[in-house]
Amino acid sequence: MTVVGLLVVVVATFAQERFPRLRQRRQARMQATGAVELRPATQCGGELNLGYSILTFSSGLRAAVWYPTTQAESKLTYANNLTTGAAQNAPVANCSTYPLVVFSHGFGGCGTQSVFFTEELARHGYIVVAPDHADAKCKVDEPRSGRGFGRADEPFRQPEKWTDKTYADRARDIRLVIDEMTTNREFGLRIDKFRIGGVGHSLGGYTMLGLAGGWESWRDNRIRAILLFSPYVAPFHTQNRLKAVHVPVMYQGGQRDLGITPQLRRQGGVYDESNRPKYYIELPRAGHFAWTVRSCGGTGSVSRCAETNTLVRTINEYGISFLDEYLKGQRKTLAREAGQGQNVVDYRSAP
Numbered sequence: 001m002t003v004v005g006l007l008v009v010v011v012a013t014f015a016q017e018r019f020p021r022l023r024q025r026r027q028a029r030m031q032a033t034g035a036v037e038l039r040p041a042t043q044c045g046g047e048l049n050l051g052y053s054i055l056t057f058s059s060g061l062r063a064a065v066w067y068p069t070t071q072a073e074s075k076l077t078y079a080n081n082l083t084t085g086a087a088q089n090a091p092v093a094n095c096s097t098y099p100l101v102v103f104s105h106g107f108g109g110c111g112t113q114s115v116f117f118t119e120e121l122a123r124h125g126y127i128v129v130a131p132d133h134a135d136a137k138c139k140v141d142e143p144r145s146g147r148g149f150g151r152a153d154e155p156f157r158q159p160e161k162w163t164d165k166t167y168a169d170r171a172r173d174i175r176l177v178i179d180e181m182t183t184n185r186e187f188g189l190r191i192d193k194f195r196i197g198g199v200g201h202s203l204g205g206y207t208m209l210g211l212a213g214g215w216e217s218w219r220d221n222r223i224r225a226i227l228l229f230s231p232y233v234a235p236f237h238t239q240n241r242l243k244a245v246h247v248p249v250m251y252q253g254g255q256r257d258l259g260i261t262p263q264l265r266r267q268g269g270v271y272d273e274s275n276r277p278k279y280y281i282e283l284p285r286a287g288h289f290a291w292t293v294r295s296c297g298g299t300g301s302v303s304r305c306a307e308t309n310t311l312v313r314t315i316n317e318y319g320i321s322f323l324d325e326y327l328k329g330q331r332k333t334l335a336r337e338a339g340q341g342q343n344v345v346d347y348r349s350a351p
Contacts, residue, residue: 050066050087104173251281
């Protein structure tokens with residue numbers, strides 16, 4: 001072998017052994033600092049990028065919006081200090097029409113309280129909008145202010161006192177968002193008006209179940225499916241209103257969510273009294289705030305949160321599977337046949 005040939009072999013061997021280590025070290029540095037991998041500009045037909053905007057509606061209501069785009073991503077830092085990759089204020093990908101999903105935050109939360117889910121949903125081909133309700137203690141572009149959660153309109157421990165007047169402002173918020181998103185100059189033409197869903201956490205679950213028919217005066221027939229994370233729905237159960245809801249529903253509860261989950265799962269409880277199609281999953285070791293960015297504490301970035309937290313991945317996988325089936329018509333084995341496994345302690349379905 002010539003000297004040149006030997007040199008080529010040595011260099012190639014060094015590259016094979018060294019470059020993977022360099023990539024691993026780079027990835028480790030990125031994970032340690034909360035950095036994110038950014039996607040370059042793309043075209044329709046391939047994997048689309050994440051767009052992100054903040055909109056102000058006619059009432060002054062503000063909301064975060066995630067959506068598919070072909071524009072290149074850049075680093076974005078949310079007000080809660082989690083970083084991600086997104087194309088800010090980019091146009092919606094002009095590739096198709098997309099289902100619209102409205103996310104309603106929990107009592108004292110805000111529109112960016114569950115970014116690991118809202119982001120991932122948009123990356124799966126949805127336009128996702130999450131408004132800040134009047135009870136929000138953080139904002140889509142401001143960190144949490146003050147302590148505590150304030151006083152509820154009615155005591156949570158007295159669901160029999162709740163009526164369609166209780167948090168009616170939240171119902172108005174969601175209807176306004178749907179009205180104006182579907183006519184918006186930038187988003188309206190890209191939204192499939194016949195594929196609209198609702199997602200809610202805690203009091204947001206109350207909001208979405210009310211709009212699905214829990215309160216007759218709230219009913220919005222544009223909402224075709226609802227995904228509820230540890231939802232406060234005791235008023236509808238206590239007042240025998242669950243049978244009035246006729247859209248597909250998935251409930252997600254947690255093993256340590258002692259304030260809400262027992263009412264979801266018990267015999268004669270919320271799941272049992274709900275109409276089909278219905279689904280229920282219970283996450284191991286999950287408390288009431290597992291569906292919020294508290295699950296991302298210490299990770300620094302949204303992508304790192306999903307990589308390291310099994311609960312986050314399970315929330316995303318089951319939730320998106322459910323919405324894919326009932327808003328996109330894509331039959332999914334995950335939400336239909338998964339059964340109990342290491343990531344869920346209870347799974348029930350009645351398609």
